[in-house]
Amino acid sequence: GDSVTQMEGPVTLSEEAFLTINCTYTATGYPSLFWYVQYPGEGLQLLLKATKADDKGSNKGFEATYRKETTSFHLEKGSVQVSDSAVYFCALGMIYNQGGKLIFGQGTELSVKP
Amino acid sequence: DGGITQSPKYLFRKEGQNVTLSCEQNLNHDAMYWYRQDPGQGLRLIYYSQIVNDFQKGDIAEGYSVSREKKESFPLTVTSAQKNPTAFYLCASRPGVGNQPQHFGDGTRLSIL
Numbered sequence: 001g002d003s004v005t006q007m008e009g010p011v012t013l014s015e016e017a018f019l020t021i022n023c024t025y026t027a028t029g030y031p032s033l034f035w036y037v038q039y040p041g042e043g044l045q046l047l048l049k050a051t052k053a054d055d056k057g058s059n060k061g062f063e064a065t066y067r068k069e070t071t072s073f074h075l076e077k078g079s080v081q082v083s084d085s086a087v088y089f090c091a092l093g094m095i096y097n098q099g100g101k102l103i104f105g106q107g108t109e110l111s112v113k114p
Numbered sequence: 115d116g117g118i119t120q121s122p123k124y125l126f127r128k129e130g131q132n133v134t135l136s137c138e139q140n141l142n143h144d145a146m147y148w149y150r151q152d153p154g155q156g157l158r159l160i161y162y163s164q165i166v167n168d169f170q171k172g173d174i175a176e177g178y179s180v181s182r183e184k185k186e187s188f189p190l191t192v193t194s195a196q197k198n199p200t201a202f203y204l205c206a207s208r209p210g211v212g213n214q215p216q217h218f219g220d221g222t223r224l225s226i227l
Contacts, residue, residue, distance in 0.1 A: 004156075032213055032215075034215055036218075041220075041221075042220050042221070043118075043120075043204055043218035043219050043220045043221045044157075044204065044206075044218040045218070046215045046216075046217070049215050051213050089156060089157070093215070093216075099145065099162050099164050099170060100145055100162075100164075100208055100216070101147065101159050101162055101172065102147075102157070102159075102206075102216055104156035104157045104158075105156050106154065106155055106156045107154070107155070107156055
């Protein structure tokens with residue numbers, strides 16, 4: 001079945017370091033891919049999305065490229081800040097069937113130290 | 115502001131009780147979803163609804179029930195048949211058409227007394 005695998009956390013970085021969180025997926029059909037962010041005690045916020053192969057999603061300095069050949073959607077940021085500390089979830093969505101449901105990875109906790 | 119409101123933020127249940135979690139949206143979205151989140155895990159789909167008066171089971175529907183009598187509302191009942199109900203519950207919605215992402219509420223944390 002469809003699935004998403006993320007790199008395990010927690011990931012601890014110093015401020016201004018480069019961030020990569022790996023995400024790979026298995027899916028039939030042509031899913032859309034998403035990164036969501038969750039701050040403590042809150043719901044999920046959409047960070048970025050890509051709807052087809054080679055699309056690049058970007059927001060707030062974060063980027064991810066939909067790579068169909070490697071079935072990957074890795075999240076990157078050139079210079080992290082303390083305020084980026086949160087849990088990041090990669091998800092795939094079968095928008096046009098299966099009711100648009102999302103399948104999530106297990107989440108990667110990021111901690112950024114000053 | 116448009117958004118999704120979940121209430122209450124914290125909920126406590128005694129053994130053998132049913133409890134209902136509220137989810138209301140004013141985004142005019144057709145589709146709504148309930149997810150369960152356990153510590154260190156991703157979200158798992160409980161139920162979803164694409165239109166009023168219709169809903170489908172997700173991956174972990176046992177011990178839960180829903181209704182969708184109004185477009186804005188999608189309450190989730192955690193029944194006494196759910197043996198491990200302690201979790202963080204998240205409601206989401208999205209437009210029924212187009213390639214749009216889901217929007218999430220702030221969640222309800224359910225604990226067993």
